[in-house]
Amino acid sequence: MQSSLSESLAGAARLAQTVGESVRAVAGFYHERTAWRELPDQRRAFLRWVEGADERNVADRYAALAREGVTRRWGQLLLTATLATDGSRRYDLRHEADAERGVGDLTTHDDPLDARHIATNDDDGRYRPLKTAPTLRTGWVFPSLTAQQVVQAVDFFYPATVANWYREREGDLDVTHWRETAERQTGIYDIVDELSGEQVEWLAESCCVDSQCLKRRMWDEDEDTELDVPRGDGAFPCREPCSLVIAAARKWAVFEGESEREYTFTLTPSEKGQLEEILDAVADGRVDEIREADVFDGANRYRARWLRAKRAAEDGTLPAVEADGTGDEADGADADD
Template sequence: MAAVNHPALAAFCAAIGSELLLAQVLVRRQPTGFELRHASDREAGADTLRLVSASELRALANHTAAGEFRPIKAAPNLRAGWLCRVASDAELELALNQLYPGALADWFAIAQAERGSTSRAPVTHYREFTMRQTGMYRITTMLTDAQAQQVIRACCDARFCLKRRLWTVDALAPDTAAAKSLIPCLEPCAVLLEFARKAVRVEQEEAKATLTLAPSEVASLLAALETAVARPRASQREADLAAADNPRRLQLLREKLQGFAPVAGADAKE
């Protein structure tokens, strides 16, 4: 059978070396084929891990260990405790597409652009993306640049998504691979869009409370929010943006409060 010409897969396999970390998945080259496991199982003995086939990885990637659906496959909550062995480059592609759909193609598109092989990275920025929206998502254009930046920082925080965001708004810097992963994010995803819509609706609420807080109280609020974001309840549904304690909503509140945080060294008098 003629070999399939697949430049993206060939380039990715060449980049693996002896091993490569793709978000939370460690890909290790074997004498024949590759082995995939969760990065937190790096040192685990193969006999302690559950052997799964490449086609079983999709079901594994669909839910968290607590059984909640994972709407963003690059969220840093991929289950651990499994091992997948693939015999060929083509099987590796199948396995990676179950875990991180489209990641390989997006990685290759950006690698090509960075090498100058293509004229422009295929990135769609916030303004261009939201201008195309119709119906209920049209209001996402109403966020100011500063508001959009807060929304993006909150939604795409590394605690929620390991994709390296390359699109932006105004002066917001894109993510680095070191801060996130090798998987690029080329345009706002459905969760970001819904989050931006929710943020506009929050801005439009009329009965706003006015609160005067001392810097120390702002610091306490920030600390409490940080704790809540770090320890969401077990049954928390990631995409349930209507929930007041949704971690992304709490993170957005943190973003808004940051501007009022006390300057370091300016503690209140004892």
């Protein structure tokens, strides 16, 4: 008798839940068909994408919105849309690495403008000049943003990504390729157009791959000359070399103006291998991960200090013998032709 009573109560609870969900779903659908209609196309398209409106039928979508919510990733952001009782949406916005953490474990925010400050430094307190670098700080959450607020917050975390994503979706992303961007530069950046195609490949490999930037590179050397470097898998496109790429290109354009020379260094095989490990560790941003006493790693600080003590002069330079007469005839000297 008791068990059938509890079963009935459980059934009633399930029914009530289903009815509640149905009411919210109808309200949500009505809201989508009325309030959203007023929104600019770009914003509406993004909000619809967040809840997968083009990928699942209305019933499934609203069932999901009413229960656990619908979740999407945008760079390192995790957006979860749920239905409020009036049919409007509420959005939980946080770092994807904090997906499993409770709101109470995170620093909560309700003003989208806070996104600018969260995005300024990484978890180690270092300044992030590139907003789409994969170094977004963790530990925060916007638990209940409105539709308007979530788009604003996303635009502060990853400026212009929604606008460019929408243009790409509509088939009218205005890509500006390297040559056009480089030739447009003036002042101290005037020289960046001196980089050769091969050098532009190195540039993209240095700055634009997924490990460095979450945008998906859509620009190439020019419209007819694709770069071989992987474009990346990001949700949002990169339509033009950014200011960091231009600033780095200026430095490389200056360096690449030097002619190559041949040097003779004396190193043991292990020391040569160690220099290669140091190069990799710095290029891959791995230096901070190397344990204090891990002298098996060539980029370990003690290992580097030993090498410097043994091989470097007092001023830190590496004594090398410069081969006579090879300076101007080295192979790379014509790289800028």
